[in-house]
Amino acid sequence: MSEKKYSKKHEWIMLDGETATVGISKHATEMLGDIVFVELPEKGKGLEKEEKAAVVESTKAASDVYTPVSGEILETNQPIVDDPSNVNKDPENNGWFFKIKIKNKSELDTLMNQTDYEKFVKDNPN
Amino acid sequence: MEKTALYNFHKNLGAKFVPFAGYEMPIQYKDGIVKEHISTRQTAGFFDVSHMGQLFISGSKSLEQSLEKIIPLDFKEIKINQSKYSFLINDKGGVIDDLIITRVEGGFNIILNAACKDNDTKEIAKCLDSDSKYELKKDLSLVALQGPKSETILESIIPGVKQLKFMNGDYFKFQGKKIYVTRSGYTGEDGFEISLSNTNAENFTKLLSNKGAKPIGLGARDTLRLEAGLCLYGHELNQDISPIQANLKWAISKRRREEGGFKGWENIQNDLKNGVSKIRVGIKPSGRIIAREGTKIFSSSGDEIGVVTSGTFGPSVNAPVAMGYIQSKFSEINNKILLEVRGKKHDAVVSKLPFYKKSYVK
Numbered sequence: 001m002s003e004k005k006y007s008k009k010h011e012w013i014m015l016d017g018e019t020a021t022v023g024i025s026k027h028a029t030e031m032l033g034d035i036v037f038v039e040l041p042e043k044g045k046g047l048e049k050e051e052k053a054a055v056v057e058s059t060k061a062a063s064d065v066y067t068p069v070s071g072e073i074l075e076t077n078q079p080i081v082d083d084p085s086n087v088n089k090d091p092e093n094n095g096w097f098f099k100i101k102i103k104n105k106s107e108l109d110t111l112m113n114q115t116d117y118e119k120f121v122k123d124n125p126n
Numbered sequence: 127m128e129k130t131a132l133y134n135f136h137k138n139l140g141a142k143f144v145p146f147a148g149y150e151m152p153i154q155y156k157d158g159i160v161k162e163h164i165s166t167r168q169t170a171g172f173f174d175v176s177h178m179g180q181l182f183i184s185g186s187k188s189l190e191q192s193l194e195k196i197i198p199l200d201f202k203e204i205k206i207n208q209s210k211y212s213f214l215i216n217d218k219g220g221v222i223d224d225l226i227i228t229r230v231e232g233g234f235n236i237i238l239n240a241a242c243k244d245n246d247t248k249e250i251a252k253c254l255d256s257d258s259k260y261e262l263k264k265d266l267s268l269v270a271l272q273g274p275k276s277e278t279i280l281e282s283i284i285p286g287v288k289q290l291k292f293m294n295g296d297y298f299k300f301q302g303k304k305i306y307v308t309r310s311g312y313t314g315e316d317g318f319e320i321s322l323s324n325t326n327a328e329n330f331t332k333l334l335s336n337k338g339a340k341p342i343g344l345g346a347r348d349t350l351r352l353e354a355g356l357c358l359y360g361h362e363l364n365q366d367i368s369p370i371q372a373n374l375k376w377a378i379s380k381r382r383r384e385e386g387g388f389k390g391w392e393n394i395q396n397d398l399k400n401g402v403s404k405i406r407v408g409i410k411p412s413g414r415i416i417a418r419e420g421t422k423i424f425s426s427s428g429d430e431i432g433v434v435t436s437g438t439f440g441p442s443v444n445a446p447v448a449m450g451y452i453q454s455k456f457s458e459i460n461n462k463i464l465l466e467v468r469g470k471k472h473d474a475v476v477s478k479l480p481f482y483k484k485s486y487v488k
Binding site: 059 | 153154160161346349414416418438468
């Protein structure tokens with residue numbers, strides 16, 4: 001398994017072979033507050049990098065979740081649809097959103113590693 | 127941006143602030159909206175509502191007649207220390223603001239929405255004669271304590287408050303100073319609203335916290351009032367909506383519904399006589415889909431019939447809840463409707479209000 005990377009829109013991605021798992025960062029969940037609704041993409045759907053992939057809603061507002069890489073949706077995490085508080089409980093592990101068959105691995109190079117992401121969050125509060 | 131007297135107290139409690147009606151107000155604290163909501167329903171929560179207007183009006187015998195021009199209540203019916211929910215009405219019969227008015231010694235106290243309070247004061251002043259006096263109190267804070275443990279907590283700080291009945295108030299003493307307490311609130315729970323001087327506000331609120339009440343932000347205040355089916359000005363109510371459309375006929379006193387004599391009466395009378403073409407309803411989406419403000423409402427045959435004015439996830443109902451305006455002929459309870467969310471139509475039903483059953487002490 002490779003290093004976890006982060007996007008500027010607060011998604012995390014972890015590559016395992018040709019498949020990457022995507023979710024939203026702990027920082028994102030802290031900004032959103034209690035998540036009460038999740039809508040995930042359909043399996044088999046093809047998405048381009050930074051295209052809208054999912055929706056999360058807190059008690060306050062709805063936000064889009066984007067895919068940090070291009071590819072095809074292979075699997076989605078039904079337990080976070082059934083109980084959206086699972087995202088708040090463990091955003092960067094069990095609270096994953098979808099697995100995507102990655103089209104172009106070089107897209108990962110445009111993303112931040114954990115240290116860079118932490119700095120990005122600090123420099124860009126909210 | 128203005129700050130209430132409790133700003134630093136909120137900050138120390140880890141509040142997240144948002145600008146609201148010109149004030150920096152806590153939207154939530156460390157617990158987050160859902161936990162704050164549940165704490166209020168299960169134990170007790172306190173809310174800083176000092177941004178709301180506290181307008182004190184005194185005057186001669188004609189004061190009641192003056193106020194009756196703009197507030198559709200029967201002022202003779204309001205006993206000393208009794209509170210009533212009503213509105214300021216404009217010339218078209220629309221709502222300038224919703225309010226709670228309490229008869230106190232020498233006059234009336236009116237609680238007004240923060241965003242409307244300055245304009246409200248002007249509108250009320252226009253109706254008063256020259257020997258009436260009015261003051262929007264800047265030296266007072268307002269703290270709400272809501273939830274089933276409110277009575278026990280407040281009684282331990284201010285003995286005697288448990289005698290108060292819902293929508294009644296009285297003066298009490300706190301640390302040697304006169305304060306005014308009403309049994310009221312806007313969450314669907316039993317509770318109190320405490321009006322006290324800014325200099326005392328932090329001391330008092332700390333005591334509430336020490337006795338186990340949790341700090342509650344504007345976020346949970348909104349989910350609580352929505353579950354309770356209560357209107358929020360700027361959402362369910364505005365200058366173009368009549369109280370009859372808002373399904374708040376009960377907040378116009380019986381005599382006033384018969385006699386009129388207040389602004390916008392012609393339109394209100396017409397609404398009362400002929401019915402309204404659109405009306406406020408509760409909406410329960412099926413599944414977990416949340417219909418936010420602005421969501422379009424369609425009939426089961428696909429015609430656009432209305433719009434959502436407030437919508438969120440109700441933590442105590444454990445389901446999404448909404449309110450909105452729809453054409454009256456579709457407003458029957460359990461009527462099937464469709465909500466357009468992110469381009470797709472989702473099933474929903476017209477629901478009775480409140481979504482969450484109240485437990486007021488009568």
